[in-house]
Amino acid sequence: MLALASTVAFVSCKGDKGDTGPVGATGATGSAGSNGTNGTDGADGADGTNGNANVQRFSNTVAVADWANVEVPGIGSASTSTWGGVAISNDVITEDMAVLAYVVSGDNKYSLPISLSKEIDQSVESLQYSYKTGQVSLYYKNQTALFGGTTTYAPAGDMDFRFVAIQDAMVAGMKAAGVALEDYDAVMNYMGNSVQLPAAQ
Numbered sequence: 001m002l003a004l005a006s007t008v009a010f011v012s013c014k015g016d017k018g019d020t021g022p023v024g025a026t027g028a029t030g031s032a033g034s035n036g037t038n039g040t041d042g043a044d045g046a047d048g049t050n051g052n053a054n055v056q057r058f059s060n061t062v063a064v065a066d067w068a069n070v071e072v073p074g075i076g077s078a079s080t081s082t083w084g085g086v087a088i089s090n091d092v093i094t095e096d097m098a099v100l101a102y103v104v105s106g107d108n109k110y111s112l113p114i115s116l117s118k119e120i121d122q123s124v125e126s127l128q129y130s131y132k133t134g135q136v137s138l139y140y141k142n143q144t145a146l147f148g149g150t151t152t153y154a155p156a157g158d159m160d161f162r163f164v165a166i167q168d169a170m171v172a173g174m175k176a177a178g179v180a181l182e183d184y185d186a187v188m189n190y191m192g193n194s195v196q197l198p199a200a201q
Contacts, residue, residue, distance in 0.1 A: 054167040055191055056092035062138065062161065067154035072139055083128075083139040084153030090163075091134060097165040099131040101138070102184045104160040111182035136163060
């Protein structure tokens with residue numbers, strides 16, 4: 001009876017759950033952490049290859065059948081003369097380019113314009129050229145004599161030509177450096193030491 005009375009007394013002392021108390025104030029922000037260690041700088045990349053937009057070269061083989069008679073105006077006069085002519089188009093010839101032209105004969109390269117005299121018949125074989133934006137024109141003539149002889153306007157066989165288009169400012173620099181512009185190999189050697197030469201087209 002005493003134990004039961006104690007249990008009843010203990011249970012009867014337990015009250016209802018009270019209300020939830022108010023939320024406490026936010027605590028102070030902690031101090032910032034230390035900065036991490038900087039990473040190691042990467043190695044410098046290799047220099048790029050020099051550009052070659054200021055130098056372009058191309059080659060062309062002209063067949064005998066490609067030559068056609070054309071009237072070439074004189075320089076400083078209204079008169080014209082007949083030559084065998086052929087026009088070669090190429091987009092690398094821009095307005096600010098100078099064009100050097102060479103005819104290839106065996107292992108030799110001859111700078112244009114050129115005239116060769118043949119002792120066997122006293123004939124004179126001549127090759128000239130002109131250029132403008134997007135085009136170079138070749139002119140050929142073979143005369144056995146100035147008066148009373150015969151004239152032909154196409155060579156006896158196909159002819160190989162090489163052209164180098166160079167920005168005008170570079171041509172002036174080459175002349176100042178003493179480069180013989182009539183020497184194809186000298187021009188190529190000079191250009192090869194200053195810019196990467198593009199492959200001939």
